[in-house]
Amino acid sequence: MTVLVTGGRGAVARALIGLLRERGIAVRAASSRPEDPDTVRCDLTDPSTFAAALKGVTSVLLYAEPSHIGAFAEEAAGAGVEHIVLLSSSAVLAPDAADSPVARTHLDVENALTASAVPATTLRPGSFASNALAWSRTCGRAGRSACPSPAPTATRSTRGTSPRPPSPCSPIRASAGARTP
Ligand SMILES: NC(=O)c1ccc[n+]([C@@H]2O[C@H](COP(=O)([O-])OP(=O)(O)OC[C@H]3O[C@@H](n4cnc5c(N)ncnc54)[C@H](OP(=O)(O)O)[C@@H]3O)[C@@H](O)[C@H]2O)c1
Numbered sequence: 001m002t003v004l005v006t007g008g009r010g011a012v013a014r015a016l017i018g019l020l021r022e023r024g025i026a027v028r029a030a031s032s033r034p035e036d037p038d039t040v041r042c043d044l045t046d047p048s049t050f051a052a053a054l055k056g057v058t059s060v061l062l063y064a065e066p067s068h069i070g071a072f073a074e075e076a077a078g079a080g081v082e083h084i085v086l087l088s089s090s091a092v093l094a095p096d097a098a099d100s101p102v103a104r105t106h107l108d109v110e111n112a113l114t115a116s117a118v119p120a121t122t123l124r125p126g127s128f129a130s131n132a133l134a135w136s137r138t139c140g141r142a143g144r145s146a147c148p149s150p151a152p153t154a155t156r157s158t159r160g161t162s163p164r165p166p167s168p169c170s171p172i173r174a175s176a177g178a179r180t181p
Pocket of ligand 1: 006007008009010011012013030031032033042043044045063064065087088089090124125126127128131
């Protein structure tokens with residue numbers, strides 16, 4: 001069994017490669033821009049890179065890049081791939097998903113895989129908690145993030161209802177006197 005992990009420089013791919021190797025599972029790391037000789041080039045926008053990346057592979061972790069997904073799925077089927085796991089997004093569940101550029105990207109890949117001969121599993125995560133790491137860089141002395149969401153508004157608790165929790169995208173404010181590590 002060999003697992004091809006596309007998008008090898010990405011956060012999810014790097015974590016997965018480590019976990020698979022810890023479990024003794026053969027991994028072929030792939031990247032559109034490989035940075036070491038052990039990583040194969042697989043640029044999901046360049047079908048000429050698919051055959052070499054997929055040779056001898058049984059499973060694939062696939063990033064959602066729609067431009068040549070049909071060719072990728074066809075090449076995977078021809079190579080004998082038994083299972084593709086797609087890193088999609090919960091954005092596809094929105095009622096207006098087809099009109100949203102981000103959701104549409106993921107939907108197009110999901111639909112192409114559904115139509116392909118290779119069994120596929122689709123993961124639809126919501127917002128990654130690790131996104132907060134990027135926001136945290138904007139938290140300086142003011143203790144406030146530049147997250148582009150409206151400031152949270154106070155909500156009053158009324159009988160039978162609970163106060164609404166702050167949005168996960170609420171600006172972060174340090175309390176007076178709080179020390180940063
Ligand atoms: N962040 C969120 O809150 C969130 C929420 C829901 C879903 N998602 C999904 O998770 C993905 C982000 O995962 P991540 O955090 O691991 O990504 P990341 O760290 O931002 O890295 C971006 C990834 O895209 C890959 N990539 C870009 N162009 C490519 C190409 N032409 N061919 C192959 N791979 C390409 C890169 O791989 P190489 O440069 O190595 O090729 C890299 O793995 C999103 O694309 C989305 O599908 C994210």
